[in-house]
Amino acid sequence: MVEIFGIPSQALFGQLLIGLINGSFYALLSLGLAVIFGMLNIINFTHGAQYMLGAFTAFFLLQYAGLGYWWALIVAPVLVGITGIIIERLFLQWLYKLDHLYGLLLTFGLALIIEGTFRNFFGSSGLPYSVPAELQGGRNLGFMFLPNYRAWVVVFSLVVCLTTWFVIERTRLGAYLRAATENPTLVRAFGINVPRMITLTYGFGVALAAVAGVMAAPVYNVSPQMGSNLIIVVFAVVVIGGMGSIMGAIVTGFGLGVIEGLTKVFFPEASNTVIFIIMAVVLLIRPAGLFGRA
Amino acid sequence: MQRLSEASKIPAVRSRTEIIAFLVMTAALVLAPVVAYPVFLMKALCFALFACAFNLLIGYVGLLSFGHALFFGWASYASAHAAKVWGVTPEIAILSGAAVAALFGAIVGALAIRRQGIYFAMITLALAQMMFFFAVQAPFTHGEDGIQAVPRGRLFGLINLSDQTSMYATVLVIFLACFLLIYRIINSPFGEVLKAIRENEPRAISLGYRTDRYKLLAFVLSATFAGIAGATKALVFQLASLTDVDWPMSGEVILMTLVGGLGTLFGPVAGAFFMVTLENYLTTIGQWVFVVQGVIFVVCVLLFRRGLIGELAHALRIKL
Numbered sequence: 043m044v045e046i047f048g049i050p051s052q053a054l055f056g057q058l059l060i061g062l063i064n065g066s067f068y069a070l071l072s073l074g075l076a077v078i079f080g081m082l083n084i085i086n087f088t089h090g091a092q093y094m095l096g097a098f099t100a101f102f103l104l105q106y107a108g109l110g111y112w113w114a115l116i117v118a119p120v121l122v123g124i125t126g127i128i129i130e131r132l133f134l135q136w137l138y139k140l141d142h143l144y145g146l147l148l149t150f151g152l153a154l155i156i157e158g159t160f161r162n163f164f165g166s167s168g169l170p171y172s173v174p175a176e177l178q179g180g181r182n183l184g185f186m187f188l189p190n191y192r193a194w195v196v197v198f199s200l201v202v203c204l205t206t207w208f209v210i211e212r213t214r215l216g217a218y219l220r221a222a223t224e225n226p227t228l229v230r231a232f233g234i235n236v237p238r239m240i241t242l243t244y245g246f247g248v249a250l251a252a253v254a255g256v257m258a259a260p261v262y263n264v265s266p267q268m269g270s271n272l273i274i275v276v277f278a279v280v281v282i283g284g285m286g287s288i289m290g291a292i293v294t295g296f297g298l299g300v301i302e303g304l305t306k307v308f309f310p311e312a313s314n315t316v317i318f319i320i321m322a323v324v325l326l327i328r329p330a331g332l333f334g335r336a
Numbered sequence: 337m338q339r340l341s342e343a344s345k346i347p348a349v350r351s352r353t354e355i356i357a358f359l360v361m362t363a364a365l366v367l368a369p370v371v372a373y374p375v376f377l378m379k380a381l382c383f384a385l386f387a388c389a390f391n392l393l394i395g396y397v398g399l400l401s402f403g404h405a406l407f408f409g410w411a412s413y414a415s416a417h418a419a420k421v422w423g424v425t426p427e428i429a430i431l432s433g434a435a436v437a438a439l440f441g442a443i444v445g446a447l448a449i450r451r452q453g454i455y456f457a458m459i460t461l462a463l464a465q466m467m468f469f470f471a472v473q474a475p476f477t478h479g480e481d482g483i484q485a486v487p488r489g490r491l492f493g494l495i496n497l498s499d500q501t502s503m504y505a506t507v508l509v510i511f512l513a514c515f516l517l518i519y520r521i522i523n524s525p526f527g528e529v530l531k532a533i534r535e536n537e538p539r540a541i542s543l544g545y546r547t548d549r550y551k552l553l554a555f556v557l558s559a560t561f562a563g564i565a566g567a568t569k570a571l572v573f574q575l576a577s578l579t580d581v582d583w584p585m586s587g588e589v590i591l592m593t594l595v596g597g598l599g600t601l602f603g604p605v606a607g608a609f610f611m612v613t614l615e616n617y618l619t620t621i622g623q624w625v626f627v628v629q630g631v632i633f634v635v636c637v638l639l640f641r642r643g644l645i646g647e648l649a650h651a652l653r654i655k656l
Binding site for chain 2: 079085133136137140142143144146147148150151152153154155156157158159161162270271274275277278280281311314315317318319321322325326329330
């Protein structure tokens with residue numbers, strides 16, 4: 043068996059892969075938070091619950107509609123995105139003129155409602171969701187065994203992240219979005235329907251969380267509290283990266299996932315806390331965050 | 337400095353209503369054991385103090401801490417550990433809880449005030465979660481079991497706190513003393529600077545105030561009072577557990593303060609009594625408690641931002 047730093051390569055690369063997968067979820071979720079914060083000036087505490095909703099929607103689709111993973115990957119984000127649009131119209135739109143803190147409190151309340159309801163019906167034990175037939179099994183790379191599904195998660199979330207980056211930074215639609223983030227009044231004066239853009243942005247950000255949820259369903263169990271602990275880590279990721287840059291969110295998300303995976307190998311006791319410790323160090327050295335603009 | 341301390345003397349006339357309200361509250365709390373269970377009242381008082389401590393930060397400096405369970409819970413561990421393992425008297429146990437909370441408050445505060453607004457909330461939440469994981473792993477907290485069968489002991493070595501009435505009197509005195517201290521802080525020149533920071537931090541800076549120092553001190557004070565509340569609760573229930581350090585506890589204290597009225601003097605007390613009473617009636621419905629809390633959050637933020645006491649004060653046109 044090959045060993046690196048006294049650790050069997052299987053274990054090392056296995057944890058690295060898990061780190062990359064966690065990193066994919068951090069990246070997707072912090073990306074959604076950043077996009078939403080940019081337009082709505084609201085930190086979406088419901089994001090974890092919406093990630094959970096994505097996973098549950100995939101589970102329901104399979105259970106009651108017979109629609110498998112690939113359908114879920116398209117349908118679940120659309121459905122959850124629509125609930126996001128409803129939430130924005132019903133609740134969030136009244137908060138834009140208030141202190142940011144109220145947005146955080148309201149979305150925290152919504153998260154409690156959603157997670158509490160699901161916990162009531164599904165308890166706290168997880169429900170299994172199997173890996174799609176096309177992606178079962180794996181391949182032996184010599185230094186490690188690579189399960190196909192896990193490779194797919196990393197590649198697909200990278201594609202989603204980079205597409206989002208491309209749309210926001212390189213297309214006309216993205217230019218409108220960025221302009222409306224800077225100066226909504228002026229953009230409205232040019233005849234662009236900014237309120238609708240805000241609504242759709244929220245729906246899109248929420249859909250990103252649901253995509254992450256669908257991808258997480260076969261990796262972890264589908265459970266009501268899968269989002270609540272994750273969202274706190276994602277907050278730390280956002281503090282580390284700063285919300286000013288889309289690419290920053292992606293890089294920070296994947297990077298921290300890998301660091302967390304490595305910590306599991308070399309210093310398992312700290313694997314739960316390493317991201318928070320990094321956050322504290324970053325706050326001391328670069329208070330604005332790695333990619334933040336003061 | 338001169339001008340602000342003068343300004344703080346102006347509301348002396350209006351504060352008469354506050355004095356009357358304080359006397360009414362004190363009388364009600366002294367008489368309350370006649371009609372309500374002492375343990376219920378003591379729980380409500382501990383949470384009321386916790387909420388007042390939290391309100392010192394959000395109501396008067398405008399900083400939303402999403403991690404106050406850290407101070408509440410770790411102080412309750414410290415006090416339970418001191419009382420049970422070291423066998424110290426209750427007042428020393430509570431003081432050690434407060435000291436631990438103050439220490440953590442200094443560390444967390446120093447980190448969190450490096451970022452503004454929304455980031456502040458996320459940083460405090462993340463650091464509190466980190467300390468939650470430490471509490472899960474550390475041997476002396478006894479993980480899921482918590483520190484059980486904590487002796488209440490004898491106050492100053494004299495008064496036996498196993499007696500429910502003595503315990504209630506002790507909790508009440510602690511609560512009232514801290515409440516008056518917080519009132520004094522809010523109405524001191526220091527408190528006026530805090531309010532200036534809440535209203536317009538850049539202006540406070542340009543007036544020459546080192547706002548970071550003020551914010552840090554306010555954070556440490558708030559953490560310390562939260563610690564006193566947690567340490568007292570550990571003695572009342574003779575238990576320190578993971579529930580008190582976990583993030584739903586941070587959410588709960590926010591909710592209590594929000595329901596009562598952010599930035600009002602009596603709001604946190606009213607909010608704490610409201611929520612503790614409500615949860616008392618809701619114990620049978622299990623997980624729906626979270627849903628009820630969530631609904632109250634949404635309703636408060638959308639329709640009821642002044643809170644119970646805030647609305648009352650607004651209707652009567654007085655300061656409460």
